[in-house]
Amino acid sequence: MGTTLQVEHLTVQVATSGGAQTIVDDVSFRIEAGKVLALVGESGSGKSMTCTAIMRMLADNARISKGRVLLEGDDLVGKMPREMQHIRSRKVGMVLQDAMGSLNPLFTIGSQLGEVIDGNRAAVRERAVQLMKRVGISAPEDRLDAYPHQLSGGMRQRISIAINIARNPALLIADEPTTALDATVQLQILSLLRRLQRENAMAMLLVTHDLGVVARFCDRVAIMYAGRIVEEGPVDGIFASPMHPYTRALIDAVPRLDALPERLAVIAGQAPSFKDKLPGCSFAPRCPMVQDRCRQLAPPWTAAGERAAACWLATQVVP
Ligand SMILES: Nc1ncnc2c1ncn2[C@@H]1O[C@H](COP(=O)(O)OP(=O)(O)OP(=O)(O)O)[C@@H](O)[C@H]1O
Numbered sequence: 001m002g003t004t005l006q007v008e009h010l011t012v013q014v015a016t017s018g019g020a021q022t023i024v025d026d027v028s029f030r031i032e033a034g035k036v037l038a039l040v041g042e043s044g045s046g047k048s049m050t051c052t053a054i055m056r057m058l059a060d061n062a063r064i065s066k067g068r069v070l071l072e073g074d075d076l077v078g079k080m081p082r083e084m085q086h087i088r089s090r091k092v093g094m095v096l097q098d099a100m101g102s103l104n105p106l107f108t109i110g111s112q113l114g115e116v117i118d119g120n121r122a123a124v125r126e127r128a129v130q131l132m133k134r135v136g137i138s139a140p141e142d143r144l145d146a147y148p149h150q151l152s153g154g155m156r157q158r159i160s161i162a163i164n165i166a167r168n169p170a171l172l173i174a175d176e177p178t179t180a181l182d183a184t185v186q187l188q189i190l191s192l193l194r195r196l197q198r199e200n201a202m203a204m205l206l207v208t209h210d211l212g213v214v215a216r217f218c219d220r221v222a223i224m225y226a227g228r229i230v231e232e233g234p235v236d237g238i239f240a241s242p243m244h245p246y247t248r249a250l251i252d253a254v255p256r257l258d259a260l261p262e263r264l265a266v267i268a269g270q271a272p273s274f275k276d277k278l279p280g281c282s283f284a285p286r287c288p289m290v291q292d293r294c295r296q297l298a299p300p301w302t303a304a305g306e307r308a309a310a311c312w313l314a315t316q317v318v319p
């Protein structure tokens, strides 16, 4: 069906009192139409920063210093703010962890849905009700006049999803969309996202801490460590035989992949600080398979069929 999102060498720097720090470091991946890519990694690895850079919604002290973000072949990096606003409202949806942050507490659900629907009053109302049904809200007519705080967290997230898919975007970015919800609601919301994404043939970038979610709801997975993608490929292949020791450590730390969602288990050692970046592989200080060269030279990105990893060991497997 073609590539919806292609991120190439995306690099994001933030200005700090100690100079520019690279937070997202040469990140590349692509998402085909109708597919879900999971972006996984420890807290602080740069997942949200990657999402906000794609949307061109970085904080004032952050900027894209390198790379391209091709949405249906069109590079977003050079776009003017007004153009970006248009693209965000038509072509990209974004669902965040806490729907309270994306909904306006002062306006009713009906009026917020109305913002993304064109037409006269009756048509807007009808379409709003239709959208609410589509995201699994019962008695939608009764909820049109409700304010966000009158709804449960799960219901709010459904409304936020309805608003974000109303215009059939090509791409949906969901940054830990269920972290704030309890386990059963999490699964309902993820199933909903997966269903809508399939029905509309949207490409979806799903940020999650949870490898159970990756296994159940995603097609491919990109593993992020200290601002870099260290491994990327189809979910089945990566779970069956990870190429990168960090991926292996993550998988080994999960008791059972088909168990209910768990947070990413803790791996021995400290996640690296962005301040004192090492010359070699960032994972070297924690890696059980570390070799001398890992500390000196960053490993090359090594492809093997559908999969690729940045690890010196992977280069031994694949010449
Ligand atoms: N505006 C900013 N200025 C300076 N540093 C920032 C800024 N935004 C984020 N950072 C830093 O960039 C790093 C990556 O942050 P990011 O929010 O992308 O992590 P994350 O992978 O989404 O983590 P989490 O799983 O906790 O959401 C962190 O060290 C964070 O402190």
Ligand SMILES: [Mg+2]
Pocket (backbone or CB within 6 Å): 047, 048, 049, 175
């Ligand atoms: Mg985040």
